[in-house]
Amino acid sequence: MFPRSAFVISKHCAIICLKPGLELTDTVISRDERCITASVMDAHQVICQVANVYMPAQAASRHAFLPELLSMPFWSDMLDFQCAVKRGLKKQVEYC
Numbered sequence: 001m002f003p004r005s006a007f008v009i010s011k012h013c014a015i016i017c018l019k020p021g022l023e024l025t026d027t028v029i030s031r032d033e034r035c036i037t038a039s040v041m042d043a044h045q046v047i048c049q050v051a052n053v054y055m056p057a058q059a060a061s062r063h064a065f066l067p068e069l070l071s072m073p074f075w076s077d078m079l080d081f082q083c084a085v086k087r088g089l090k091k092q093v094e095y096c
Contacts, residue, residue, distance in 0.1 A: 012054035028074045037074045
């Protein structure tokens with residue numbers, strides 16, 4: 001699908017690293033396949049950690065989903081890193 005590119009794909013979302021020489025490690029996919037996390041590594045060290053979350057479209061489903069999402073264990077590993085939040089294809093990036 002993506003020759004020479006590192007990628008992780010679930011039912012709802014994907015993380016694709018198009019730059020040659022970078023790897024995706026420590027990948028985790030949630031049971032409902034709405035969340036993927038991964039560490040991006042070059043040859044020497046972890047550069048960053050990324051998460052892709054596919055939120056439910058309906059408000060009621062979203063309110064039930066958020067507490068479950070935040071309780072997932074892989075978030076504790078990501079708390080030490082700076083983050084950027086992208087809320088859709090046409091929204092601006094927000095930095096944490």
